[in-house]
Amino acid sequence: MQGKILVIDDERFITKALKQHLEKENYEVLTAETGEEGLEVFKTDAPDIVILDLNMPGIGGIETLKLIKKLNDDVVVIIITAHGDIGTAVSAIKLGAHDFVEKPFELDRISVLIKKALETVQLKREVNYFREEKFDTYSFSKIIGESQPMREVMALAKKVAASDANTILIQGESGTGKSLLARAIHYNSPRASEPFVEITCTAIPETLIESELFGHERGAFTDAKVAKKGLFEFASGGTIYLDEIGDIKLSTQAKLLRALEEKTFKRVGGLKDIKVDVRIIATTNKKNLEDAVRKGDFRADLYYRLKVFPIFLQPLRERKEDIIPLAMHYIHRFNKEFKKNVKNIAPEAEKLLLNYPWYGNARELRNVIERICILEDTDIVFPEHLPSEIIEYSRTETENGASIDLPREGLSLKNVERDLIVQALKKADGNQTKAAKLLEISRDALRYKMQKFGLL
Numbered sequence: 001m002q003g004k005i006l007v008i009d010d011e012r013f014i015t016k017a018l019k020q021h022l023e024k025e026n027y028e029v030l031t032a033e034t035g036e037e038g039l040e041v042f043k044t045d046a047p048d049i050v051i052l053d054l055n056m057p058g059i060g061g062i063e064t065l066k067l068i069k070k071l072n073d074d075v076v077v078i079i080i081t082a083h084g085d086i087g088t089a090v091s092a093i094k095l096g097a098h099d100f101v102e103k104p105f106e107l108d109r110i111s112v113l114i115k116k117a118l119e120t121v122q123l124k125r126e127v128n129y130f131r132e133e134k135f136d137t138y139s140f141s142k143i144i145g146e147s148q149p150m151r152e153v154m155a156l157a158k159k160v161a162a163s164d165a166n167t168i169l170i171q172g173e174s175g176t177g178k179s180l181l182a183r184a185i186h187y188n189s190p191r192a193s194e195p196f197v198e199i200t201c202t203a204i205p206e207t208l209i210e211s212e213l214f215g216h217e218r219g220a221f222t223d224a225k226v227a228k229k230g231l232f233e234f235a236s237g238g239t240i241y242l243d244e245i246g247d248i249k250l251s252t253q254a255k256l257l258r259a260l261e262e263k264t265f266k267r268v269g270g271l272k273d274i275k276v277d278v279r280i281i282a283t284t285n286k287k288n289l290e291d292a293v294r295k296g297d298f299r300a301d302l303y304y305r306l307k308v309f310p311i312f313l314q315p316l317r318e319r320k321e322d323i324i325p326l327a328m329h330y331i332h333r334f335n336k337e338f339k340k341n342v343k344n345i346a347p348e349a350e351k352l353l354l355n356y357p358w359y360g361n362a363r364e365l366r367n368v369i370e371r372i373c374i375l376e377d378t379d380i381v382f383p384e385h386l387p388s389e390i391i392e393y394s395r396t397e398t399e400n401g402a403s404i405d406l407p408r409e410g411l412s413l414k415n416v417e418r419d420l421i422v423q424a425l426k427k428a429d430g431n432q433t434k435a436a437k438l439l440e441i442s443r444d445a446l447r448y449k450m451q452k453f454g455l456l
Helices: 012-024 035-045 061-071 086-094 107-137 148-162 178-187 209-214 250-262 289-295 300-306 320-338 347-355 361-375 388-399 413-427 432-439 443-452
Strands: 004-008 028-032 049-053 076-081 099-102 167-172 196-200 239-243 279-284 310-313
Touching (some): 004 035, 012 028, 028 035, 035 049, 035 061, 049 061, 076 107, 086 099, 107 178, 167 178, 167 300, 178 196, 209 250, 320 347, 413 432, 413 443, 432 443
Parallel strands (some): 004 028, 049 076, 076 099, 196 239
16 A cells, blocks of 8 residues: 545545545545544544545534644645635645645546655655654763763753753863764754754865855856855754864854854855854864964954853763763674674773773774674673773783772772872972873863862
């Protein structure tokens, strides 16, 4: 069967003719002679398309249409109307009907309308499927993080997602999950059903990025043979994700600032203002975008405009509580993908994973787990399954005396961490950048910890 069709019409010869004709074309056809009967059939059999007469006894076609759309707004309804009743048919279209046909009509005309309507049904189903898949994939619950910094990031991201904020700046090292967080914010926001447009600023030549963002008019430059819409126009109503925004040239930064402040811009070579409503989520792995501002490589006004809602993702080595949960998450994921049955990580392997600095962050951890799942035939991850650099790192660290012996009576990890920060600041004469280097953490991470321990 090609699809299920419900015909609601009080004229039996019409319902009979449509049923015979459409069944020959391999459709399943249901019929009803009143709006009330049609609604009951609709609730029970969930047809793909409804062919609905406007003039019927009892509840009329318009009221039946309203009730059908209330039950399922995505269903396609084709209206049958008498000659001279076009005004009512137009009203039905405004209420959500797909199309209308006047009596008397040719059966082949109905066949064409149904074919087009089924294409619409299929398209809607595919859109809804991919939309639901996106919502599920980028749910906040899919972001793994049990550490306090990640809990704080998630709480802030949820608030920002639900707000009207149109500028968000996510900072963090490469591989910390900036892209995943940006998508989670979009797909858990009121803009979720609108476009999410990703632009990797480093991947677009400097000479083309302005045209890519804002479009160009015909003749704006040598190869501009036709006018072209920019990504800002395509993303209107949704979100633009600017990855590595610190690499955008200054002239484009000025135009970007205007688009954020006034929600208008001009295409390259254009004179007309184009109005858009977009949310900007910008990310950068630059350790300190403020340094770029001080050097004159990044506009201060744009930086502070973006920094209305700053989110900092700490590197994985500074939130060790997340390493094993992330590793297990990737194990479950690659078990499904490669049809493996890895169940757990041995305690000795866990120690090695926790001790390793993970300069590539979650992305590096994912690659390690993927490699193990592909190459090893085991249900437990042991140290010998780990890459040599992870094993060697712990061995070298032990040989260099980097480990700390835990006293029998125990000690306060919080106090140790605070004391190390105080020592580093003292050795660096209060210079936070130097102190962060001594501790092998970023300046932002140091400031976070200083604030946590009341040292700011």
